[in-house]
Amino acid sequence: MITAIAIVTDGLVYAAWLFVVAIGLTLIFGVMKILNVAHGAFYAFGAYAAATAIGLYFDRGWPVAGGYLAIATAAIAIGLVMGYILERVFLRRVYGRDEVVVVLITYALFLILEDVLILIWGTDGRSAYQPYTEAGSFTVGGLPLSVYDIGLVGFAGLLAIAASYTIKKTTFGRLLTAVIYDRETAAAFGVDVSRVYTVTFLVGAVLGALGGALTAPKISVTPGLGVEVIVLAFAVVAIGGMGSMEGALVGALIVGLFRAGAVHLIPQLELFSIYAVMALVLVFRPQGLFSRAQPRKI
Known part of the structure; x- marks a missing residue:
């Protein structure tokens, strides 16, 4: 019973983390049709x-x-700044080009940003453990659980609800849907596609x-x-279906639970289990579990 609880809780925590990362990647692809390898740089930055903000904050003895x-302020600030620069300076120039060209450009940006990161922070590791340890822990069936981890699961759930509501119930969500299905027609009806792209990329970068x-x-x-993160995020969106919010959630849950099961039962297969699940899904559903129907122009 303890092992089962551990698999479920560890799987949900890992899935929540994966979902927060992967939802930005799948959002950018769904709207802009850009497979953004530079998403891994957003995560690293x-x-x-x-870590820097937490260190500065707790060194001053503040509450x-x-x-x-x-944490939230640092992420939003870095996501907005990097997302705006990359979209305005680089990606805006290649909209409409072959997808392979765009992937190569985002890959090049990722490599450049990795060096920029080392230039700014150096090669030494950094720790920012205070928010995790200060949150405390509790036990369920004799198994200790971190309050921070459970909070991460709750945040991912709220994020999924907010994303679904935004897409289905708001004006901007309807504009996104129109651009996703037919960019040219949406532009013909007065939708500012360029602005939609910019906002989408900024949101994806922040996530x-x-x-x-x-x-x-x-x-x-x-x-x-x-x-490592960008590879795992690609695995999640490939399982769920490129561009699908529901797919990102289900893909993260599948990967998280299978990985947790492997860690607790067959540790040697931890990494293999993730890609084995992806391969199995893609054999039967090459487009992913929740891929959108593709419109056919006549």
């Missing part, structure tokens, strides 16, 4: 910015609760940075952490 606000910022208190922040 968010983690470093949060613990404000540390969580420092990527937020994923890194929320992870910073749980790990030692070191150079190269964006590489």
Whole structure:
């Protein structure tokens, strides 16, 4: 029973973290048709910015609760700045080009930003454990659980609800839907597609940075952490379906639970289990579990 509880809780925590990272990636692809490899850089910069902000905050002895606000502020600031620069300076020039060209450009940006990160923060690792430890823990069936981890699961759930509501119930969500299905027709009806692209990329960048910022208190922040994350995020969106919010959620849950099961039952297969699930899904559903129907122009 304890093992089962551990698998479920660890799986949900891992899935929540993956969902926060992957939802920004799938949003950008769904609207802009850009497979943004630079999303891993947003994650890494968010983690470093949060670690720095947390260190500065707690060194001054300020109230613990404000540390969580420092995490969110650092992620939003770094996501907005980086997202705006990348979209305005680089990506805006390549809209409408072959998708392979755009992928190569975002990959080049990712490599450049990895070096910029080292230039700013150096090669030494950074820790920002205070928000994690200060949150405390509790036990369920004899199994200790971190309040911070449970809070991360709750945040991911609220994010999923907010994303669904925004897409289905708001004016901007309807504009997004129109641009997703037919950019040219949406523009012909007066939709400012360029503005929609900019806002979408900024939101995706903030979500990527937020994923890194929320992870910073749980790990030692070191150079190269964006590489593994972008591969895992691609696995999640490939399982769920590129551009699908529901797919990102389900894909994260599948990956999280399978990985947790492997960790507790067959640790040697931890990494293999993630890609085995992805391969199995893609064999039967190459487009992913929740891929959108593609409109056919006549």
